[in-house]
Amino acid sequence: MFPRSIDEVMEALKVHRYIADRGLATAIFLALRLGRPLFLEGEPGVGKTEVAKVLADLLRTELIRLQCYEGLDVHSAVYEWDYARQILQIRMLEASGERDEVRIRQQIFSPAFLIKRPLLQALEAKNGRPPVLLIDELDRADEEFEAFLLELLSDWQITIPEIGTVRAEQPPVVVITSNRTREIHDALKRRCLYFWIDYPSFEKEVQIVRARIPEAPERLTRQIVAFVQELRRLDLYKLPGVAETLDWTAALLALDQTELDPAVIDETLGVLLKYQDDVLKVRGEIAQDLLTKALLRAEMPSGNY
Amino acid sequence: MAGHLLDHLVRFGRTLRAAGVPITPGQMMNLVRALEWIPLGDREAFYHAARCTLICRHEDLEIFDRIFEWFWRNPLMGGQLPPGLLSTAPGPIRRRENRPRPAEVGHPPSGEPPTGNPEAPPVILADRAMTYSPIELLRRKQFERFSEEEIQLARRLMARLRWRISERETRRLRPGPKGEHLDLRRTVRRSMRHYGEWVRLLWRTRKHKPRPLVVLCDISGSMERYARMLLHFLHALSHTRRHVETFVFGTRLTRITRCLRHRDLDEALREVGKTVMDWSGGTRIGECLHVFNRDWARRVLGRGAVVMIISDGWDRGDVELLQREMERLQKSCYRLIWLNPLLGIPGYQPLTRGMQAALPYIDDFLPVHNLASLEQLAAHLEQLPARRSARRSGLARRIPQGEPE
Structure with missing residues (x-):
């Protein structure tokens, strides 16, 4: 189950339809072997979140996801008491004549009334396998949460005042992602293995699209990827990621396109570019030029570009 | 091993x-x-x-x-890094050695290559009659007229200025008696004392935090006279607040946030000098703002940031581009403040093309030419309105005439 070498990681990822380069495979392999969190940064849409999903598949374990946002607190990240049931329970105890405060307290603050949020869930291995914990878009959380996380990552235990300390017997496999809308503190990043996911090369991106959308004709796929690659050389506010390439491929398939042409590009450019300024800039003449280049490149045999 | x-x-x-x-x-x-x-x-x-x-x-x-x-080509060799290994690296990479850069940058070097001359830089007028000015006079005195001693005095005064940037409501909740969110956890726990009766409801309220501040400072030729005092100002600012991002620009944009982190002013300025490549040259504000909007805006303008541009508005670049980028910048921040040292000169009119193009997108147009104006700025930052002012729609793309608000 645990991969024994970097090449094994690469193979396993490929089986799960994730095309990674050797750098990422090395980082994943070492993160698993050293029991360190994997910290993934990169532009939006390059497949950071996907790594965690594939890892969970690959290790045949559960994926627990914590989506970060500003103000994320213990109540929604770690645990919460089920207040409605607690109140009912108090009433029921009362009705049965229970008056002892200590006993009531013991009853209603017991694990049965505890709602486990992702971080607490992640401390528990199901059927002997630690889960994969995805902490997604950590840059969106605030510093208070970051500080809490730093503590958790170092000792893997959580204290619930009413119950006691919960400790992970086997720490989860942790994947943290960030889109860099804010700098994450170095102290946290140093605890992790850091990997920057870049936009893929032409050949690699073709492989990715083929792995994800095998029904797309090869010729179209190469044209699409070549066009997106050209687009990434432009000076745009937001460059299209691999996610956009995949969306566009799906869109063009739905439109029954077998080939790129200027009209369909202008109509569907909004799938690739998410800012109106960018769309206006590219639409028309520039798109034409890119298309010409892309068609040429798509025809070239691999490795000649 | x-x-x-x-x-x-x-x-x-x-x-x-x-x-x-x-x-x-x-x-x-x-x-x-x-x-x-x-x-x-x-x-x-x-x-x-x-x-x-x-x-x-x-x-x-x-x-x-x-x-x-x-x-690893030959780990046995060791020793010094070969010169040039790092210097061709593009972008502001932090490094501490072997840069044959014009170093003395408390005062940015003027146009001619530095020949290690110990003369006072052109910024400073020689000390004449005035060896000491009373603080009140100093407050009103224009930066470019400061003597060396006055600069030192001003430095201390500046470090004492309090920068309290207006706060914003975060989404984090904390216990608070006048809150608007019921604090169930504490309420239930408290109710245990009363056999489960909710005698008192406890509340949570939004936490407040100061807004992040982003400063873009012009260091081109026409700003040279102010550059030294402004750098002191930026340094003081970076050390009173935690979330300050600082950039300088002339023909290109350089982030100097990390350089300014040095506590020691001289050390910080030395770092700035090593990093910045375009002292006292031309200005292309539009292009620099474009780079900022493209590469940095998403990373530093979150969480209701206040942006301050410090420039005299002399622009040799594309005015239309400047206008477009100003519009974009204004829309992506909470408040856009333009500090112009010339505004302190009686009778100054913001008539340059660059300034004219930028004006419609500026929320506050303030002077920055003496210590009094900095105090005024500090007071202004402290009481920014709780709602952001109206944003101009992209349809109004015309260089408008007329006075600032």
């Missing part, structure tokens, strides 16, 4: 540190542990392992690659 490999690793770490990449012993330990899992002789795997254990910032990756390539 073989002893000499360990030696090499330690020296490799030291070399990286010397090049300004901070590496902790913990990270070195990670690398050593990682090597147990890497087949000996697999150079590529070793490279990736070292990269993901030692580096934790995107901007350090490039310098790592250069040093890795150089160091």
